Amino acid sequence: MATSFNTVYLTFYKKSFLFVKSYVHDDMVAEDIVAESLVKIWEKMKQEEIDPVGPLLFTILKNAALDHLKHETVKQNVHTNIGNYLNRELEIRISTLQSCDPGEVFSSEIAQIIQDTLSSLPRKTRQIFEMSRFEGKPYREIAENMGITVKGIDYHIALAVSKLRVALKDYLPLWIWFFFGL
Amino acid sequence: MNKELLLRYISGDATGEEKAEVAKWLDADAGNMHEFMALRKLHDITVWQYEPQKEQNKKVNFRIGKLSRRKVITEVLKVAAVFILAFILFKHFDNAGSEYASTQTLYVPSGQRALLTLPDSSKVWLNANTTFTFPNHFSPESREVTLEGEGYFDVAHNVSHPFVVKTGGYNVKVLGTEFNVLAYPGNPEFEVSVLDGLVEVIESKGEKGKLIKPGQKIVIEKNQFQVASIEHTAYFLWKDGIISFDDEAFTEMVRKLELYFDLKINVKNDKILTYRCTGKFRTKDGVEHILKVLQLSNRFEYTIDDKLNIITIE
Numbered sequence: 001m002a003t004s005f006n007t008v009y010l011t012f013y014k015k016s017f018l019f020v021k022s023y024v025h026d027d028m029v030a031e032d033i034v035a036e037s038l039v040k041i042w043e044k045m046k047q048e049e050i051d052p053v054g055p056l057l058f059t060i061l062k063n064a065a066l067d068h069l070k071h072e073t074v075k076q077n078v079h080t081n082i083g084n085y086l087n088r089e090l091e092i093r094i095s096t097l098q099s100c101d102p103g104e105v106f107s108s109e110i111a112q113i114i115q116d117t118l119s120s121l122p123r124k125t126r127q128i129f130e131m132s133r134f135e136g137k138p139y140r141e142i143a144e145n146m147g148i149t150v151k152g153i154d155y156h157i158a159l160a161v162s163k164l165r166v167a168l169k170d171y172l173p174l175w176i177w178f179f180f181g182l
Numbered sequence: 183m184n185k186e187l188l189l190r191y192i193s194g195d196a197t198g199e200e201k202a203e204v205a206k207w208l209d210a211d212a213g214n215m216h217e218f219m220a221l222r223k224l225h226d227i228t229v230w231q232y233e234p235q236k237e238q239n240k241k242v243n244f245r246i247g248k249l250s251r252r253k254v255i256t257e258v259l260k261v262a263a264v265f266i267l268a269f270i271l272f273k274h275f276d277n278a279g280s281e282y283a284s285t286q287t288l289y290v291p292s293g294q295r296a297l298l299t300l301p302d303s304s305k306v307w308l309n310a311n312t313t314f315t316f317p318n319h320f321s322p323e324s325r326e327v328t329l330e331g332e333g334y335f336d337v338a339h340n341v342s343h344p345f346v347v348k349t350g351g352y353n354v355k356v357l358g359t360e361f362n363v364l365a366y367p368g369n370p371e372f373e374v375s376v377l378d379g380l381v382e383v384i385e386s387k388g389e390k391g392k393l394i395k396p397g398q399k400i401v402i403e404k405n406q407f408q409v410a411s412i413e414h415t416a417y418f419l420w421k422d423g424i425i426s427f428d429d430e431a432f433t434e435m436v437r438k439l440e441l442y443f444d445l446k447i448n449v450k451n452d453k454i455l456t457y458r459c460t461g462k463f464r465t466k467d468g469v470e471h472i473l474k475v476l477q478l479s480n481r482f483e484y485t486i487d488d489k490l491n492i493i494t495i496e
Contacts, residue, residue, distance in 0.1 A: 015229050015230055015232075018193070018229045019226060019229050019230065021193070021194040022192055022193050022194045022225055022226075022229075023194070024194070025194040025195075025196070025201075026194075030194075054230060058230065085201075085202035085203075085205045085206055086198065086201060086202050086205070088205045088209065089201045089202060089204060089205035092205060092208060096219070096222055100223075100226060104223070104227075105223075105226050105227050105230050105231070106230065106231075110227055110231060111231045114227065114228060114231050114232070123453065124453055127453075127481060130232070132193075133193075133225075133228050133229065133232070134228075134229070134232045138195075144429075144458060145457065145458070145479065145480065146456055146457070147431075147456035147457060147458055148456065154186045157186075157189060158185050158186065158189070161185075161189060161221065161224065164224055164228065165220060165221070165224060168224060168227070171223075171227075172219070172220040172223050172224060
């Protein structure tokens with residue numbers, strides 16, 4: 001077989017972790033889910049050829065994260081006001097994850113737009129955005145690395161995000177109907 | 183809702199209270215939810231669609247073949263330099279004969295270090311690009327040496343014979359102690375760090391003195407005295423051939439690398455100058471090793487011009 005587990009791990013670990021963490025909001029849980037999912041997809045790859053790997057891995061991660069979130073609901077304290085909001089917040093996370101479709105995320109058109117937009121950004125902005133979004137570094141660490149303040153990092157990230165938003169405007173607000181159906 | 187919080191919430195780094203706040207905000211208005219959904223999806227897309235650049239690693243691997251030859255040459259030169267120094271010193275001593283109070287001058291070039299044992303058995307480590315002058319025999323009254331550059335002193339205790347290090351602007355007077363003196367002539371900063379014993383720093387033209395205790399250092403710039411505690415003790419490992427950076431500004435690091443490795447470094451990209459570096463390196467591992475390690479945490483590339491001995495960083 002051409003690819004080794006090591007290659008799969010190196011290519012997908014970081015992405016998987018950042019993706020899962022953004023839904024489960026817990027580093028340790030995210031690590032567990034990613035580790036299990038990577039083993040799972042590796043087992044599948046031994047049986048049949050899987051190409052591309054991304055979308056299938058995405059679905060495996062999504063299902064594992066959903067399982068986790070659905071269990072979380074029960075544990076939360078519903079008696080306090082903040083508890084109510086937290087339950088609602090969890091609900092929102094579950095529905096966004098449910099509606100999250102690999103077909104939209106893995107479109108090659110989008111990949112091109114992202115590349116183009118990133119290369120049009122000022123170098124510093126792009127670098128900070130990549131450190132945060134793709135390397136998952138905390139703001140404080142990036143600020144230290146770049147020798148600027150955390151507020152400065154906020155600014156560069158917000159700039160990159162708004163540029164990407166404009167560039168991807170045709171692809172983004174697709175899920176809106178879902179929330180009014182709730 | 184501030185955008186930073188929303189982004190932090192999406193990446194999964196918001197606190198419980200912040201999450202509740204976000205939920206409240208999302209339900210307050212359909213437009214809010216719309217905005218959130220767009221950013222939420224943008225996050226997923228960018229996380230999955232990003233391909234890190236791989237060119238950087240290739241370049242580094244490519245250069246390794248060359249490195250070994252460079253290293254060998256550097257090592258040979260280092261050994262040769264030590265022999266030449268030893269020979270010059272020997273000649274000096276020889277010529278000086280029994281002449282009382284005549285002095286010796288030792289120059290340590292860039293890229294070199296030296297350890298010297300003085301007539302009173304005090305030890306001095308001299309850093310790169312440093313000139314050190316000392317008498318063949320110390321006079322009965324005091325022990326006086328002159329330093330231009332950086333030296334680490336381990337002075338033999340002798341109460342009746344104070345040991346004085348003279349530099350351009352200040353003299354450092356001690357009885358017996360361990361301390362580091364940084365006094366490069368071109369550098370506006372003069373610094374004495376005391377590791378053991380008491381040290382007195384005195385203006386060379388005046389009487390005004392200041393006592394420095396162990397664990398303290400004094401920094402003098404434009405006649406401003408500033409005493410602080412020593413936080414970065416690993417710095418003094420330079421005498422054992424270890425370069426240590428502790429949250430060092432990139433410009434300062436470049437200056438030290440130039441000094442320790444006797445080369446010129448051009449930084450072409452101003453952004454890189456804002457980086458800060460932390461790490462410990464052995465001088466003998468070479469400057470390329472240091473740059474490669476720094477590349478792991480800071481984004482930059484470098485090229486080496488072997489002929490001109492210039493490194494360009496961009």
